[in-house]
Amino acid sequence: MIPYCSICWEDNKVRLLDQRLLPQEELYLEITDYHDIIEAIRTLAIRGAPAIGVAAAMGAALGALALKTEDPEEFKKSFAAICQEIAAARPTAVNLFWALNRMQDVVKAHPAEPVAALQERLVREAQVILKEDDTTNRHLAQHGQVVIKDGDQVLTHCNTGALATGAYGTALGVMRAAWEAGKRFSVWVDETRPLLQGARLTTWELGKIGIPYTLIPDGAAAALMQKGRVNVIIVGADRIAANGDTANKIGTYSLAVLAQYHGVPFYVAAPFSTFDFSLADGLQIPVEERAPEEVTRFRREILAPSGAQALNLAFDVTPNELITGIITEKGIARQPLISDIKYLRSAKD
């Protein structure tokens, strides 16, 4: 059992591990106001597409609890406004919108209920979303662990562990399942500039699980592939278009091109809720541009001259043809991705 949780619901409060302070400090925030959930998502106190989904649902539940009206119509209107406000926290991870839609569906499905009953349902739904996320991740990890062989050197980018999800992890969950199945391998961890989720979070999680890892600067991944020291690459996803094009942390597309050049299999691991079937391809995925200061400074240290211009694209989009397979809770979609995705979409869990 991993001795930490990224987010949970306790006694009508959200308890959330502040990931900005990791690995130096393990501080849990106790949040009762949904505005603080928005702030936590915006500032990356909680991040990772599935975890953002859970946080959004719990934020919506907090918002619902705080509504003082007893008029169901007024409640529905105010609740919709709260969901809209939470939806604006970050633009790329589709799980955010998916989770909020699920919360709004609860309200829509029970038009005749009094406010107190709706509030109770919403609190329960947020916890169901968390629980399902855990189950989903464990299923996808079981499907995915076949891509790791004993003795492999696995490479990953950003953080996709229990911190990035409700509980188990996606790409890192795949590694965890392979490890728990008794396979022995090691992991190259891309530090993942600018916010160093690899250096700060993935190393921390792999250390807790006990999987050996080596941290590298993002620019070193190519040299390791050139030397034949990478057997498989597994990353997460923030949004996947209907054709398999995948938005993920900046630097992912770079790895995918390098993987193809070196003949290294490149896998994306994500729950089905990461698919946005309203988008035919990745060109339409909105990519968040964050503050340049995340590039020009790190905590107390200034990394560039004052006034330096910087571009901080939070994500990039990897086209489907560079992806060996997408690992989901329903199985692995392989090339040609489009038909496999269609098949899995229609399949039972």
Add this chain to the structure above:
Amino acid sequence: MIPYCSICWEDNKVRLLDQRLLPQEELYLEITDYHDIIEAIRTLAIRGAPAIGVAAAMGAALGALALKTEDPEEFKKSFAAICQEIAAARPTAVNLFWALNRMQDVVKAHPAEPVAALQERLVREAQVILKEDDTTNRHLAQHGQVVIKDGDQVLTHCNTGALATGAYGTALGVMRAAWEAGKRFSVWVDETRPLLQGARLTTWELGKIGIPYTLIPDGAAAALMQKGRVNVIIVGADRIAANGDTANKIGTYSLAVLAQYHGVPFYVAAPFSTFDFSLADGLQIPVEERAPEEVTRFRREILAPSGAQALNLAFDVTPNELITGIITEKGIARQPLISDIKYLRSAKD
């Protein structure tokens, strides 16, 4: 005129801009003991292959001046030992060994001279090496500036400006010459982890010259190429094998693969002294592995859990087939590189 110098000789002292403190602080070190030159090279107070060559020569001159013997034979023996000591400062940049060989050739060429005359010759030779480096860079920059067109978006990695050389710069010198020729373009600056020479030094130099730039994390270069926002890539070199295989700052090989995938021309700019004709190909170039702490912390900030394992390869090797051309003071070697390199090697300056 650029209002700073990376290294110069003044009054039998070496004056050296401490690049570890840039861009926050412009502090010049005054060095009289060659051991301090070794320390400055080792700790990257001065870095960049051509600048390391100049520093090594000046360090050797300081060492020569400090020898108290009047016996030419004893002097030669001690001087050779000093050169050997300086040569061990860093392993990859060949300019270090090239410059020390030039210094030892001075001694060998004048077997009958008294110590004081040899000392004077060595001090002069170190200054000649600096002066030549400036001239060489200006020539290569003139040859190279044709690869930049008006309106281009140029991408570069690490630092290759006046700070990395005796005075003018190699890859950054090419940009400077194009700018001075009236072309208008902008530069994407890879921040260049782990030591952020791009973020700290290249931005600082481009700002002083007045060339517009935008700083990016190394992992973002691919996404910009994907969007068609990179027209040409120009980097420096620490050592080039006879066949054109090029060792340069970690992350360079990654760019070369990405450039080929996206059809972006990829140029290396370096003086001929960067060639190591004793090596048939890049496999034989020794690649420095530096302390993992350069990856796990930055100044006061700790970036990874305590005890985190990290790999810090300082360089990677780009095979000749990924290089569009090598810009030298004698002209540009183009594909097939081997024959062009042979031709330029035998050509007059």
